[in-house]
Amino acid sequence: MPFASAARAAGREFISNPVAPMFSPEIVATAVLNGLLTGAVYALVALGLTLVYGVLHIINFAHGALLTAAMFAVLVLKLWLGLDPYVAMVPLVPLFFIIGYALQRFVIGPASHGNDANILLVTLGLSILIENLLLAIFRSDTRTIDVPYAFMSIDLDFALLALPRVIAFGVSVVVAAALWALLALTDTGKAIRAVAKEKLGAALVGIDVAHVYAVTFGLGTACLAVAACLLMPTFYVSPRAGGAFVFVAFTIVVLGGMGSIPGALIGGLFIGVVESLSGLYFGESLGQIGIFAIFIAILLFRPTGLFGARA
Amino acid sequence: MFDPMKPDRRTILKTGAAAFATGVVAAPLVLRAQPAAIKVGVLQPVTGALAHDGQQGRIGAELAIRDINAGGGIKSLGGAKLEMVFGDAKSTPEGGTQEVERMQGEGVVAVVGGYASAICLATTQAAARYDLPYVVDVGVSDQIVRRGLKNTFRIAPGFGTCATQALDNLVRINDAAGKPARTVVLIHEDGLFGSGLAKLLQTELPKRGFEVLETIAHPTPTRDMSNVALQIRAKRPDLVIPSSYYGEYVLLARTMQQQRIRPKAIYAVLNGAASNFRFVKEFPEAANLMMDCNHWHDPRNPKAIALRKEVEARGAFWTYNIPLNYSAMLFLADALERAKSTDRAAVIEALAASTFDGHIMPYGPTKFVDGTNTGAAPVNLQVQGNDIKVIYPDMFADGKPVFPMPA
Amino acid sequence: MSRVAAYLPIAAVVALAAVVPLVVTSNTVINFLVFTLIVAVAAQGWNLLGGYGGQYSFGHAAFFGTGAYVTALLQTQAGWNPWATVLLGILAGAAVGAVIGFLSFRSGLRGSYFALITLAFAEVFRILANAAGITGGAAGVLIRLDVRPENFQFASRGTFFWVGLAVVAIGLVLTRAIERSRFGAHLVAVRENEDAARALGVDPLRVKLLAITLSAGLTAASGGLYAQYFLFLDAGIAYGAWISVEALVAPIIGGIGTVFGPLVGAVVLQGLGHLTGHLAGEIPGISLVVFGALLILAVAFAPDGATGMAGRLWRRWRRPATPTTTPTATGGERC
Known part of the structure; x- marks a missing residue:
């Protein structure tokens, strides 16, 4: 196994005082880069959530479970067909769009009768159902996949960036841009924006609101499929794995402004960096409080987020 | 590339599970004119966050019961067979407590398992209300055995x-x-x-x-x-x-x-x-x-080696929960044997006085001091x-x- | 409705329930019912704020956990009598409710914004409780098993059932009293239309603050009961999302904004969970799959909750000729 023993020996000299609370600029810079890379994937998970929230005005409790389902789909394709996770996007993104569309159109929509409290319960029921269906099928083992490029990295001299995480960063930004373009430039996008703004008005001018809702939900779910494909080369999956991303995604949605695509992207990157730095300075456990502190502060002082319009 | 055997492994797993099921279902048929079976509670979290460990623990307990029964049951009680009453602790203390109450209702002679400390802390107390003997499998928190509960015996070493x-x-x-x-x-x-x-x-x-x-x-x-x-x-x-x-x-x-x-x-x-x-x-x-x-099994113990082979042949991964629960069940069976009774006080007394060395762990003979097995150590x-x-x-x-x- | 008539159903239900431990000898059932009652109390608390006030909290764990921790810590660390510490836990929970309410309502948070901020507060409490020394950190708090009535521990589970039932009864009476009071009317007015309520001279901030304080206090009582019944707490139990979800789902299933909704919902949900656990058999997870599916079906076919559906069926049975109106979110008891 290649490993840089020379670099390691050289690095030892930089450490003048091992117990000092201050970190060297290299470490802080690396932490910021790590935060950006992680944040991009958070942003992708948040994109789906913010889109669904912005249009349907519902808090989708099933978001985490759907992410888990997508991660298992990546695992299955890899183990049974040998499909690379990045290639798996080709079948999985359309598949999860259809799943999302169908869920909203035939389950969440009809079952909830348009009542907020009921939507909440239906998505909660869905998340329980999906999570435990995965448990029944795959059992509770923590599973991982091995890809040849898992340990490749880009050497920036002061930092090693894992190649899969750099790829994830790039793809997340591209997906956010594509989604933004879809909303801004296409007819479907216009219909979605119309429904988001004024549901009754949109219906009056002949827009099929139920269809638009389902398309939006489908797009949100498709984002999760992309996120799952990007995560699996470096992360693990178990029936509860997706849950780890949900609260942080909510924070990003609130920070970026509910319904805002650029907000979700920038919010995601920002939260990634905050998490990384507060983890470095306060420890990983208490560092989580940094996220919640931002979350609470934003809600209290600027509930529309950085990019959102007044609800 | 990744192991192409994977799909096959899953198939084996399914077959294994089916074999388990048939084994359990078929067991009562083997019973001839014999004394009533002795019900033993097996408590493991098989849903929720700890589901994986719970499933592993369950395998160990099930295989031990199978082997005990195949070896003639509890001889001092006329060859009475052990019968598992399984409870899913759902990875929460209240889920575990609920199952202990159910086991008590079904008349189990003892409970084996628990796995997580939080579950064990709550369930041993629930069992203590009925003087129901409780053999903790893992539960590393030393609070479990420090509360002076007479019914609680932890076979594995604590924190x-x-x-x-x-x-x-x-x-x-x-x-x-x-x-x-x-x-x-x-x-x-x-x-x-x-x-x-x-x-x-x-x-x-x-x-x-x-x-x-x-x-x-x-x-x-x-x-x-x-x-x-x-x-x-x-x-x-x-x-x-x-x-x-x-x-x-x-x-x-x-x-x-x-x-x-x-x-x-x-x-x-x-x-x-x-x-x-x-x-x-x-x-x-x-x-x-x-x-x-x-925790680990004793790699020099032939029984442990055979058990590991069998578990792996069924496609399950070998983890320490399996030999630990297997040993915990043997330990209980030994106590029943010596107590010559299913009376709870007698069983507790037999567990407390145990010098059992038929287990498959790298331990000395069990010796309990206030619920702690002083013969146990990690490796x-x-x-x-x-x-x-x-x-x-x-x-x-x-x-x-x-x-x-x-x- | 006369005063007596308003409270008669409550008295009848409580009296009927009180007989249960005398008839049912199975401790399995009693234990199950005690847990159901504890959840019902948390749900009653949620219902005061969410059902009558229209403010959906996703973080009632913050109050449940505070009630539980204050109860357990004052007992184990300071050696106070648990009966007193449960009361202090309720006060502490109510205080936390008042502070969270003040911060969020003053900022004008409603709807999903309010839901999210309560969720965040509960999570902050969970992380702090897990890290702090006073709460026993990750090792949790263990109350010693010491079965004496003055110690809040009873030889028979049936006794604890009665204690839990008494708290549920207090919750029922409190809810009914609020429903009939001027404050209750103001609360419902705020739920229906805050701006209109303000125009009529109602101070929405004051009304919502009082509601969240009472709501938090009641849910904290549930936390205190949990601590005394299970005698063990850690951060995940006390401040975990599970109780926030239980407290919220039960009233919605049972009938939101109704006196009996939370109790009915808790019984239905816990019963359902228990039933599916037994029906589904061996494969782990299947029981919860069934539970999730039933939850969706229940919402699909009884969108106004169990009490609402019962009300509709009752009306249909009494007046078979008149077609029932389309179901709305209005519960059967809300009149």
């Missing part, structure tokens, strides 16, 4: 024993290699098990000549270990001591490998991944030569090639320590 033993063994392994290691970074999950252990190690390591450079806590689940790896890299410790659950440890090991961090040794204590064959199989490079002080393991070897103490070892890791 204190594991930590002390881990430290002593570390010193011995380090001394034998000419003291290559001096500085340490502790990584631990922030729950009951990780935090408690880290606290102990933090005070005890300096007394034994080690310097703790940093203690890093992380939550479960953790989404990213880059920062933890970064700090290890900055501190350049000789030793990394991680106490985490499986998923987080896998993340850490991957990140460390990707960041090309290779300390002289990774010395885990009760780690969720170090002594786990899934980890060894999926990440042979990251897992190789990793050491762990943990040191090391991943070597594709296997997990016991490297210390010598009387149970089937391998030699490789320390420090070759560069």
